[in-house]
Amino acid sequence: MIILYISLILLLFGVIDAFLLRYIRQWESRKLKELQQQDTALDLAYKNMVKETQQLKAKVESIQHQHAASHDKPSEEPKERSLPSPQIDIVTQLVQHGAITQEQVNKARQYQKGIDPSRSIEEILIFLGSLDQKTLEKYTRS
Incomplete structure (x- = not known):
């Protein structure tokens, strides 16, 4: 068992x-x-x-x-920072003849520096409404 x-x-x-x-x-x-x-x-x-x-x-x-x-390779960007003297003469003539004020020119230059450096001062003045195309043509011809 x-x-x-x-x-x-x-x-x-x-x-x-x-x-x-x-x-x-x-x-x-x-x-x-x-x-x-x-x-x-x-x-x-x-x-x-x-x-x-x-x-x-x-x-x-x-x-x-x-x-x-x-x-x-060299830079292909245009080095166009300086304004040609005829443009400065036109702006100076416009200020001297009272077509625009120096304050309007200063605003246009600030706009050019800050927002749109590719445009000329005259184009910006026209864009901002400080200058007419006819007035600009009048001073560029003379």
């Missing part, structure tokens, strides 16, 4: 051990799949980062080449 009890106890331990072993193997396979998925995701993220890095390096290199090229 003792042998029977011992056999039953050993059999019970064997069954419990088999269930535990099965549970451990299932847990192990689940964990292995999770780790493989994480590994795959990390590999994909790494490859994407490598591609982005290569693209950024290419962009930086092209910008550096553009920057170097722009500094190598």
Whole structure:
């Protein structure tokens, strides 16, 4: 009888051990799949980062080449900051003859400096309404 009890106890331990072993193997396979998925995701993220890095390096290199090229060739911008003397003479004539005031000329120059440096003083005076086209033509002809 003792042998029977011992056999039953050993059999019970064997069954419990088999269930535990099965549970451990299932847990192990689940964990292995999770780790493989994480590994795959990390590999994909790494490859994407490598591609982005290569693209950024290419962009930086092209910008550096553009920057170097722009500094190598001379500036193509017109250097037209000084006003020709005939324009100053016309404005001076207009002020002397009372067609416009010095205050209007100062406003036009401020407008030219701040907002639209490409326009001439005469154009700005006409734009601001301080001067008529006919009056300007009258003084430019004489």
